[in-house]
Amino acid sequence: xxxxxxxxxxxxxxxxxxxxxxxxxxxxxxxxxxxxxxxxxxxxxxxxxxxxxxxxxxxxxxxxxxxxxxxxxxxxxxxxxxxxxxxxxxxxxxxxxxxxxxxxxxxxxxxxxxxxxxxxxxxxxxxxxxxxxxxxxxxxxxxxxxxxxxxxxxxxxxxxxxxxxxxxxxxxxxxxx
Amino acid sequence: xxxxxxxxxxxxxxxxxxxxxxxxxxxxxxxxxxxxxxxxxxxxxxxxxxxxxxxxxxxxxxxxxxxxxxxxxxxxxxxxxxxxxxxxxxxxxxxxxxxxxxxxxxxxxxxxxxxxxxxxxxxxxxxxxxxxxxxxxxxxxxxxxxxxxxxxxxxxxxxxxxxxxxxxxxxxxxxxxxxxxxxxxxxxxxxxxxxxxxxxxxxxxxxxxxxxxxxxxxxxxxxxxxxxxxxxxxxxxxxxxxxxxxxxxxxxxxxxxxxxxxxxxxxxxxxxxxxxxxxxxxxxxxxxxxxxxxxxxxxxxxxxxxxxxxxxxxxxxxxxxxxxxxxxxxxxxxxxxxxxxxxxxxxxxxxxxxxxxxxxxxxxxxxxxxxxxxxxxxxxxxxxxxxxxxxxxxxxxxxxxxxxxxxxxxxxxxxxxxxxxxxxxxxxxxxxxxxxxxxxxxx
Numbered sequence: 001x002x003x004x005x006x007x008x009x010x011x012x013x014x015x016x017x018x019x020x021x022x023x024x025x026x027x028x029x030x031x032x033x034x035x036x037x038x039x040x041x042x043x044x045x046x047x048x049x050x051x052x053x054x055x056x057x058x059x060x061x062x063x064x065x066x067x068x069x070x071x072x073x074x075x076x077x078x079x080x081x082x083x084x085x086x087x088x089x090x091x092x093x094x095x096x097x098x099x100x101x102x103x104x105x106x107x108x109x110x111x112x113x114x115x116x117x118x119x120x121x122x123x124x125x126x127x128x129x130x131x132x133x134x135x136x137x138x139x140x141x142x143x144x145x146x147x148x149x150x151x152x153x154x155x156x157x158x159x160x161x162x163x164x165x166x167x168x169x170x171x172x173x174x175x176x177x
Numbered sequence: 178x179x180x181x182x183x184x185x186x187x188x189x190x191x192x193x194x195x196x197x198x199x200x201x202x203x204x205x206x207x208x209x210x211x212x213x214x215x216x217x218x219x220x221x222x223x224x225x226x227x228x229x230x231x232x233x234x235x236x237x238x239x240x241x242x243x244x245x246x247x248x249x250x251x252x253x254x255x256x257x258x259x260x261x262x263x264x265x266x267x268x269x270x271x272x273x274x275x276x277x278x279x280x281x282x283x284x285x286x287x288x289x290x291x292x293x294x295x296x297x298x299x300x301x302x303x304x305x306x307x308x309x310x311x312x313x314x315x316x317x318x319x320x321x322x323x324x325x326x327x328x329x330x331x332x333x334x335x336x337x338x339x340x341x342x343x344x345x346x347x348x349x350x351x352x353x354x355x356x357x358x359x360x361x362x363x364x365x366x367x368x369x370x371x372x373x374x375x376x377x378x379x380x381x382x383x384x385x386x387x388x389x390x391x392x393x394x395x396x397x398x399x400x401x402x403x404x405x406x407x408x409x410x411x412x413x414x415x416x417x418x419x420x421x422x423x424x425x426x427x428x429x430x431x432x433x434x435x436x437x438x439x440x441x442x443x444x445x446x447x448x449x450x451x452x453x454x455x456x457x458x459x460x461x462x463x464x465x466x467x468x469x470x471x472x473x474x475x476x477x478x479x480x481x482x483x484x485x486x487x488x489x490x491x492x493x494x495x496x497x498x499x500x501x502x503x504x505x506x507x508x509x510x511x512x513x514x515x516x517x518x519x520x521x522x523x524x525x526x527x528x529x530x531x532x533x534x535x536x537x538x539x540x541x542x543x544x545x546x547x548x549x550x551x552x553x554x555x556x557x558x559x560x561x562x563x564x565x566x567x568x569x570x571x572x573x574x575x576x577x578x579x580x581x582x583x584x585x586x587x588x589x590x591x592x593x594x595x596x597x598x599x600x601x602x603x604x605x606x607x608x609x610x611x612x613x614x615x616x617x618x619x620x
Contacts, residue, residue, distance in 0.1 A: 017207055018341040022318040024203050029192045038195055045199070046206040053210035062339075111184045130185040158181075 016056050019065045020049055026066075027073050030127060034077040034120060044080055048073040070132065071142045074124050081120045114164040122157040129154060208570065257304035257349045258293050264458045264487035265419030266302060269295055269389070274418065276387045278303075282370075284378035286310060289370060291382050292349065296366075297389040297417040301357045303368060306349040316342050317374055324352065327367040328360055328386075335371075362388050389418045393491075393619040403612035405430050406475075409497050416491075416619050421445075421484040423617075427497050428477050432608045437501040438515045441478045444558060448492040448616075455577045456559065459485035491620035498558050499608040503532075518604035521565070524594055530562050532604045539584060548573075548592040552585050557609045561587050562600040569597070 027048060031041040052069050059068055115123065128139045136154070140147040259270040269275055270293075280291040288308040295302045307320065320342045326333040333354075340350050352368070360366070363385050370380040395414035402408045407429050414423040425443060443462060447455035461483045484493075504517040522528045530536040530552075540551040552561070561575040578587045592598065 013211070015339065018319065018339060018344070020203060020207070021341055021344070024199055025194050028194055028199050029189050032192050033189060038198070042195075042198060042202045046202050046209070049203060049206035050210045053207070111181075112188050115185070115188065126185060127189070130182045131189050133182070 015062065016053060019062070020052070020069070023066055023069055027069065030070065030073055030131075031077055033115070033127065034081060034123060036116065040080065044073065044076050047080075048076045051076065067134075067138070067142060070128075074127075074143070078120050078124070111161075114161055117164075118157065118160070121153065122160065125150065125154050125157055126161075256293060257306075257351055258295060258302055260348070261304070261351045262295075262302060263419070263485040265485040266295060266300070268487055268489070269419060274389055276384075278382070278384055280382045280384065282380040282382065284380055285376045287373055287376065287380075289373075289380045289382075291368070291384070294366075294384065294387070295389070295419075296357055296360055296386045297419055298358050298392040298415070299355070299417040299420040299422065301354040301360065301386075302351055303353075304349055304351040307345050309346070313343060313346065318342055320345055320374055321372075322370055323372040324368060324370045326354065327369070329364050330367075357388075360386050360388055362386070362390050364388070391418050392416070395617055395619060398615065398617065401613045401615055403610060407610050407613055409495075409610070409613035409615060411495065411615055411617070414617055414619070416486075418489075419486055421482075421486055421493065423482055423495075425480045425482060425495070425497070426478070427480075427613075428475060429497070429499065429608075429610065431476055431499065435501050435606050435608075437503050437606070438506075438517070439499055439501045441476065441497070441499055443480060443482060444494075444496040444498065444560075445482065445484050446494040446496070446559065447486075447488055447490040448494060449488070449490055449577070453577050453579050454494075454559065455488050455490060456575055457484045458487050458576065492616065492618045495615045495617065496558065497610060497613055500558075500560075501606045501608070503604040503606075520602050520604055521599040524564060524592075524598040524600055528600065530600045531602045533606075535602065536562055536600075538600070543591070543594075546591050548589045550587050550589065551581075552587060553583060554585055555583065556607075557611070558607050559585075560605075560607075561585075562602045564589055564592050564598060565601045566595065566598050572601075 024045065027045050028041055031044040031048075032038070035041055035044065048069065052072050055072075059065065115126070118126070124143060125139065128134045128142060129136075134142065136147050136150050139154075140150045143150070145153075256270045256275070258275055259267050262270070275293045275295045278291040278294055282289050286309055290306045290308065292304045292306060294304075309316070318341070320340045321337060322340065323335065323337045325335045336352070338352065344350070366384055366386050368382045368384075371377065373380075393416040396412075398411045398414065400408060400410045408427070410426045412424045412426070414421070416422070427441070427443075429441070431439070445457055445460050447457060449455055462480050478497075502515065502517040504515055507514045507516055518532070520530065520532045522530050524541070526538050526541055528538045530538065535554060535556055537553040538550060539553050540549075542549045542551075548564070550564075559575075559578055561578065563575075564573040565571065573589050573592050575587045575589055578585050
């Protein structure tokens with residue numbers, strides 16, 4: 001019998017805390033990109049940690065912790081946005097203006113402003129692709145959608161972003177795997 | 178595309194982080210998550226393998242937390258083993274049974290210092306610190322260490338552990354091992370760190386085990402049986418300075434006249450010299466079969482019990498029982514759960530506690546390190562009310578008791594009382610088996 005300890009609840013808890021602490025800033029920043037409010041972002045981080053703690057025993061490969069907890073955070077953020085009337089209004093409002101060429105013409109936004117006005121799902125795809133650097137198959141796994149859907153959503157999001165930023169002079173390329 | 182990647186990364190990384198608030202939020206979330214884990218003590222067994230284990234471990238953890246607040250002094254502040262260890266190991270540190278090592282090795286600017294070690298027949302623990310002149314920003318957030326252990330030259334296996342780098346540099350950490358019976362009183366131990374964060378070097382440390390050899394074993398404990406055919410068998414009782422361990426096999430005829438959430442438990446009580454009955458702070462129970470009392474009239478339970486010995490007693494009472502909790506079943510994200518009804522009453526003398534009036538508070542006394550409550554009660558299982566302040570998220574559990582006629586004096590860690598302090602008792606009924614109660618004396 002090996003002298004090395006097998007997994008135990010206590011070790012799991014220590015590991016969980018260690019991993020969470022190492023990810024906490026990134027989790028906060030991602031939550032903040034969705035809700036643009038300090039306290040709400042902190043609340044989302046808290047809810048994410050509680051959900052993750054409950055499900056930690058199901059995580060078989062600890063090297064996937066970052067991806068796994070990011071997925072929980074994104075789902076928690078999206079759930080929060082669904083519940084939040086204010087944010088939904090902002091989203092709908094943008095969609096109206098987003099399809100309005102006149103409004104587009106008078107807008108000159110930097111990336112942060114353009115990003116802020118994207119739909120939550122579009123933000124998710126951009127963050128996963130360009131902040132985390134995940135591949136299309138990895139993003140498909142994280143958000144639970146087919147790869148083809150992810151690719152087309154990314155393509156569409158980049159088109160929208162490009163349109164938004166044209167007046168500012170920034171032009172970005174096509175989606176790629 | 179690279180430009181977009183760069184700008185999105187900059188956009189996210191430039192978001193200012195409220196560090197203090199975030200630290201507080203994360204720590205608060207971890208506490209809440211653990212506290213909610215307490216509800217898992219009522220979970221059905223098709224979700225969690227060991228309800229009995231979770232029940233007792235949850236109480237053990239909370240007891241440990243509340244007790245640590247009153248006991249950690251200078252030794253506790255300095256010793257990594259005290260900070261990290263279970264209550265049995267903490268006692269070894271306090272009583273001076275750990276070994277100072279002070280061994281230091283440096284490779285590639287990374288210095289490892291082994292500080293203390295402790296070995297008995299249940300566990301081995303070695304604390305260490307990491308020192309480096311490199312800026313913390315240049316180090317990975319998690320430090321990965323691969324290591325090997327040799328006992329008298331024989332390899333025992335390899336391990337890999339992850340540590341939070343910031344925490345490791347600030348406070349140090351520890352390696353733990355079990356199945357240590359083959360280590361002799363003065364074996365030569367060699368701990369060899371073979372890789373740290375990708376740096377493949379050897380940080381080798383050789384030291385004498387200085388093992389605590391007290392190892393008491395009880396075999397052939399008579400089986401207990403009552404007239405109804407209920408039986409309780411204890412086997413493989415082993416005790417080291419830090420840990421009492423045994424296996425129990427129990428057959429019970431279940432009283433189904435009370436409905437509710439029924440589960441099987443084993444109570445372990447230490448017997449002090451002066452009649453004080455000690456409720457160990459940390460008891461873990463691994464059930465090899467479902468402790469949820471199901472549909473069969475005769476139920477069989479098979480458990481491995483480990484008690485961390487925070488008090489140096491050699492006699493214990495072991496009591497099997499079935500508890501039936503009243504409450505509501507709830508659907509949870511990962512299955513079904515059960516939330517027991519709580520009964521709270523103000524923290525003051527004269528109060529009647531429990532939905533069945535199980536306890537009357539006769540007297541409350543505050544001493545230097547303890548709060549002592551005298552109850553009038555006739556309960557057969559010493560599951561006493563806890564003292565809670567939900568506003569501060571404080572839960573305090575009984576650590577010992579003493580019978581005095583129809584009164585019982587129950588000792589809690591010192592409680593700071595305000596208007597929100599309450600007694601808490603879950604609505605529960607007990608099926609007890611007095612003839613199955615087993616006493617063990619290891620000295």
